[in-house]
Amino acid sequence: MSHTVLQARDICKNFHDPVTIQVLKNINFSIDSSEFVSVIGKSGCGKSTLLYILSTMDTDFEGELLIDGESMRNRKEGDLAKIRNEKIGFVFQFHYLLNEFTVLKNVMLPGLKLGKLSDEAVEHQAMERLKILGIEDLALKMAHQISGGEKQRVAIARALINDPLIIMGDEPTGNLDKKNSEIVFDIFKELAEVYHQTLLIVTHDQSFAQKTHRIIEMEDGQIISGH
Amino acid sequence: MTNHRLIIGIAKSLLLARWRQSLVAAIGVTFSITMFITLLGFMNGLNDMLDSLVLNRTPHIRLYKDIKPNPDQPIDLSDVYQNDYNFIQSLKSSGGRADIYNSGAIMQAIRSDDRVVGYAPRVSSPVLYNSGVVNLNGVVNGIDVSAETTLFSFSDYVTSGIATDLKNVPNSILLGKGVADKLQAELGEIIWVTTSKGEQQPLKVVGYFQSGIQDYDKVQSYTSVATAQKLMGKSNSYITDIQVKLKDINMAPPLAKEYAQVFQTDAEDIQTANSQFETGSSIRSLISYVVGITLLIVAGFGIYNILNMMIYEKMDSIAILKATGFSGADVKRIFLSIAISIGLFGGGLGLVFGFLLSLLIDQVPFNTAALPTITTYPVNYDLVYYMIGIAFSIVTTYFAGYFPARKASKVDPVVIIRGK
Ligand SMILES: Nc1ncnc2c1ncn2[C@@H]1O[C@H](COP(=O)(O)OP(=O)(O)O)[C@@H](O)[C@H]1O
Numbered sequence: 335m336s337h338t339v340l341q342a343r344d345i346c347k348n349f350h351d352p353v354t355i356q357v358l359k360n361i362n363f364s365i366d367s368s369e370f371v372s373v374i375g376k377s378g379c380g381k382s383t384l385l386y387i388l389s390t391m392d393t394d395f396e397g398e399l400l401i402d403g404e405s406m407r408n409r410k411e412g413d414l415a416k417i418r419n420e421k422i423g424f425v426f427q428f429h430y431l432l433n434e435f436t437v438l439k440n441v442m443l444p445g446l447k448l449g450k451l452s453d454e455a456v457e458h459q460a461m462e463r464l465k466i467l468g469i470e471d472l473a474l475k476m477a478h479q480i481s482g483g484e485k486q487r488v489a490i491a492r493a494l495i496n497d498p499l500i501i502m503g504d505e506p507t508g509n510l511d512k513k514n515s516e517i518v519f520d521i522f523k524e525l526a527e528v529y530h531q532t533l534l535i536v537t538h539d540q541s542f543a544q545k546t547h548r549i550i551e552m553e554d555g556q557i558i559s560g561h
Numbered sequence: 562m563t564n565h566r567l568i569i570g571i572a573k574s575l576l577l578a579r580w581r582q583s584l585v586a587a588i589g590v591t592f593s594i595t596m597f598i599t600l601l602g603f604m605n606g607l608n609d610m611l612d613s614l615v616l617n618r619t620p621h622i623r624l625y626k627d628i629k630p631n632p633d634q635p636i637d638l639s640d641v642y643q644n645d646y647n648f649i650q651s652l653k654s655s656g657g658r659a660d661i662y663n664s665g666a667i668m669q670a671i672r673s674d675d676r677v678v679g680y681a682p683r684v685s686s687p688v689l690y691n692s693g694v695v696n697l698n699g700v701v702n703g704i705d706v707s708a709e710t711t712l713f714s715f716s717d718y719v720t721s722g723i724a725t726d727l728k729n730v731p732n733s734i735l736l737g738k739g740v741a742d743k744l745q746a747e748l749g750e751i752i753w754v755t756t757s758k759g760e761q762q763p764l765k766v767v768g769y770f771q772s773g774i775q776d777y778d779k780v781q782s783y784t785s786v787a788t789a790q791k792l793m794g795k796s797n798s799y800i801t802d803i804q805v806k807l808k809d810i811n812m813a814p815p816l817a818k819e820y821a822q823v824f825q826t827d828a829e830d831i832q833t834a835n836s837q838f839e840t841g842s843s844i845r846s847l848i849s850y851v852v853g854i855t856l857l858i859v860a861g862f863g864i865y866n867i868l869n870m871m872i873y874e875k876m877d878s879i880a881i882l883k884a885t886g887f888s889g890a891d892v893k894r895i896f897l898s899i900a901i902s903i904g905l906f907g908g909g910l911g912l913v914f915g916f917l918l919s920l921l922i923d924q925v926p927f928n929t930a931a932l933p934t935i936t937t938y939p940v941n942y943d944l945v946y947y948m949i950g951i952a953f954s955i956v957t958t959y960f961a962g963y964f965p966a967r968k969a970s971k972v973d974p975v976v977i978i979r980g981k
Pocket residue numbers: 349350351357375376377378379380381382383384979
């Protein structure tokens with residue numbers, strides 16, 4: 335049974351630097367659970383801006399954002415952090431691991447922050463995620479000692495740690511070579527098909543998008559197809 | 562809270578990843594706390610020494626008979642002028658007795674007062690010392706050696722000879738070092754003492770004493786109460802001063818008033834007699850606090866710098882923590898924990914080094930003619946300074962860490978992530 339995981343209603347976003355430009359214009363769409371959605375569009379059309387809003391990190395916008403049926407309007411910063419921790423997994427273009435920690439600890443941190451399980455259970459779950467992504471033997475390496483493709487897989491494992499409602503990715507393959515891009519794409523596909531993970535991935539890679547369930551196409555801050 | 566452990570854990574990792582800078586910051590704190598502890602220990606050691614120089618051997622209350630005009634003048638007794646305000650010009654002090662009236666009964670009463678540790682009677686008289694052709698003005702004090710020693714550490718200041726000889730050797734005298742030097746009086750020598758009434762008496766020098774106050778040592782000398790009474794041709798009830806030591810020094814002013822009233826004598830309390838010493842002590846303390854706090858503030862800036870640098874370096878990490886669900890408050894706590902860890906570590910080390918440095922200073926020889934009982938620099942090891950030191954280091958590092966931590970908590974992850 336599928337339900338609506340995320341809904342954008344008339345989302346508009348302006349930058350006022352130095353003159354006011356409207357970057358997002360009346361964005362309306364929703365994502366159901368288990369959907370594998372890609373967002374494509376030319377560089378500068380507002381994809382990242384949209385994703386930051388959807389991930390609750392950017393709260394300065396007009397319109398309404400609902401996650402899991404709940405409005406994100408007028409929430410405290412701490413509440414939003416909690417929602418991100420519990421419900422959203424994020425994968426960036428640049429890998430963004432904490433270099434002071436091991437791979438395993440990087441994956442564990444959001445789980446420890448959630449605090450629902452004991453440290454041992456979180457560690458066990460983190461190892462499970464690393465196994466799914468085929469990098470369990472990197473667990474005890476420091477984050478800065480591994481390759482770019484591996485880092486991105488660690489970031490995906492981290493995004494998965496709290497069984498999020500949705501995983502968002504901002505050009506997660508944008509900085510990887512062809513082989514690693516394919517590995518990462520295959521992982522997303524496996525997550526979608528085997529684990530029914532809901533995914534919203536921004537990309538400018540047309541062939542990547544073609545292989546997803548649904549493509550949302552943007553142009554100049556508007557959705558032109560795939561609502 | 563598990564969250565607390567997590568925050569501390571993250572702080573620890575960030576700290577250890579930059580352990581060199583963190584150590585430098587901690588050493589700044591260590592240095593200032595070390596100086597703070599040493600300075601306070603040393604300054605207060607000096608305070609204690611100077612206090613003991615004066616306060617410990619000063620009676621808390623001194624009962625005496627002042628020379629002043631009689632408050633009851635005949636005109637006040639006259640019926641005619643009863644309702645007038647009477648001015649009397651050129652009024653002279655009434656002569657007569659310099660001793661305390663009814664001293665025996667007063668001492669009895671003081672002995673049974675349970676606010677009192679003890680008392681020591683004195684008979685003081687101006688005299689002329691003669692030895693050879695030298696005549697010297699001075700004051701001879703008849704004292705009860707055992708009482709003076711237990712209450713006012715008298716024997717500590719006897720540098721040659723034995724204090725109790727005053728009691729054991731008849732007609733003996735202990736000369737102030739200055740007096741002895743001027744008279745060239747050797748131990749065992751006989752000197753002559755002449756009172757203002759013209760009576761002369763040979764006394765045997767059994768020792769010298771050195772109070773640390775030279776002007777005092779140039780005039781004073783001690784003998785037994787009985788010898789002094791005999792010297793002055795008075796009976797054994799003749800006592801000019803009764804020196805009282807109290808259990809609580811702060812009780813001195815009210816009790817002095819009470820005694821003055823009850824015993825009908827003059828009474829002076831230690832606070833009134835020595836107010837200038839209190840001022841000196843508090844100014845020395847103030848100086849050490851000011852220097853200590855200044856050093857700590859400098860160390861605080863060190864911590865502030867390190868944390869600011871760390872935050873600039875860790876912008877990505879902060880953004881990631883926030884993106885994955887750590888709140889601004891969590892981030893703030895992480896950086897505050899780092900600051901306070903530096904403070905605690907640096908401060909704790911500072912206490913140890915401060916203690917060691919104090920021990921070292923305590924060993925340095927310090928000989929001065931004025932202070933016969935002191936052989937090394939005085940140091941005070943009061944635990945309070947150590948507690949103040951560690952409290953200061955935590956407070957300073959907290960404030961030094963607060964502003965960088967707040968800045969970190971306000972980092973907007975979108976700006977950082979987009980900036981890449
Ligand atoms: N902080 C900002 N201030 C002003 N304009 C911005 C800011 N961030 C992004 N923009 C503009 O918003 C538009 C959309 O940017 P972005 O969402 O990053 O596009 P995309 O991710 O699709 O390449 C761009 O024209 C960009 O220049």
